[in-house]
Amino acid sequence: MMFMSALIGLTPLIGSLVGKPEVVVAVDTTSDPDLVAKLKSAATMLDRLDMLSDEQLVYNFSSNPKYSWHPGSVSNANAATWPILSTVGVTVAQLNLGPCAMLAPHHHRANNLVVAVSGTTNTYMYQENGARMVEQTLTPGMMTIFPRASVHTMYNTGCENNQLYSFLDDADASTTNLGQAFFMMPKDIGMTVMPFIELSNGNWTATGQAMPQVGTGSQAGFESCLEKCGLSTSSYATNNRVVMG
Numbered sequence: 001m002m003f004m005s006a007l008i009g010l011t012p013l014i015g016s017l018v019g020k021p022e023v024v025v026a027v028d029t030t031s032d033p034d035l036v037a038k039l040k041s042a043a044t045m046l047d048r049l050d051m052l053s054d055e056q057l058v059y060n061f062s063s064n065p066k067y068s069w070h071p072g073s074v075s076n077a078n079a080a081t082w083p084i085l086s087t088v089g090v091t092v093a094q095l096n097l098g099p100c101a102m103l104a105p106h107h108h109r110a111n112n113l114v115v116a117v118s119g120t121t122n123t124y125m126y127q128e129n130g131a132r133m134v135e136q137t138l139t140p141g142m143m144t145i146f147p148r149a150s151v152h153t154m155y156n157t158g159c160e161n162n163q164l165y166s167f168l169d170d171a172d173a174s175t176t177n178l179g180q181a182f183f184m185m186p187k188d189i190g191m192t193v194m195p196f197i198e199l200s201n202g203n204w205t206a207t208g209q210a211m212p213q214v215g216t217g218s219q220a221g222f223e224s225c226l227e228k229c230g231l232s233t234s235s236y237a238t239n240n241r242v243v244m245g
């Protein structure tokens with residue numbers, strides 16, 4: 001799997017890279033739980049509209065705390081970040097991918113449609129055991145589907161910024177990254193599944209933590225792409241790289 005080969009490629013670096021972790025936003029925090037509670041207990045949409053100003057009925061992705069192009073970001077408008085959606089059952093995410101930037105393999109508790117606005121993005125989707133790998137190239141105006149619970153990943157093939165929008169049929173769609181999820185499991189189980197993993201000082205937890213953090217939802221791309229664009233992993237996107245004291 002992609003994340004594992006990336007991880008194995010990274011393992012020899014662990015311990016040699018020293019850096020200070022940037023503060024990164026891993027999950028959406030609920031902006032206004034009281035308003036969400038009131039909206040959810042309202043009987044009708046008319047009642048809900050009476051509780052909301054015009055300003056609360058428009059969403060500005062650029063002001064989402066995750067908004068970034070270095071290396072990129074997934075900015076969610078969902079029940080946490082935009083209260084009106086808590087009663088609607090939809091999430092819309094703006095996907096910003098800087099040059100070569102990628103989303104690590106992950107899945108959602110929702111069906112997911114992704115539409116490209118700019119650039120060229122390669123996507124990979126594995127629905128479940130026994131399925132084939134579905135690979136797509138998204139150019140502007142192209143859309144693909146990642147059905148509920150499918151594992152998917154994508155990267156910007158180009159050296160310019162890419163933007164896409166992602167639509168999910170749940171206001172609380174969740175995102176689970178496979179790499180992090182795997183290392184949350186007990187070491188004995190993980191090492192039985194993948195006995196070839198080189199652990200950092202024999203420490204399972206520390207090895208898992210050496211993975212690029214979920215951060216703003218996007219991470220720096222792989223070396224061959226970055227080289228093609230004249231970018232190196234050390235000068236670019238250090239905020240999502242391995243950080244080990």
Ligand SMILES: *[C@@H]1O[C@H](CO)[C@@H](O)[C@H](O)[C@H]1NC(C)=O
Nearest residue numbers: 058059060061062063064067
């Ligand atoms: C959206 O948010 C950005 C970042 O906070 C801000 O600069 C911009 O003015 C906002 N746009 C509108 C139309 O309010």
Ligand SMILES: *[C@@H]1O[C@H](CO)[C@@H](O)[C@H](O)[C@H]1NC(C)=O
Nearest residue numbers: 201202203204205206207209
């Ligand atoms: C393993 O790494 C974790 C995370 O860095 C650390 O908290 C823990 O103390 C380490 N365990 C040992 C036995 O060194």
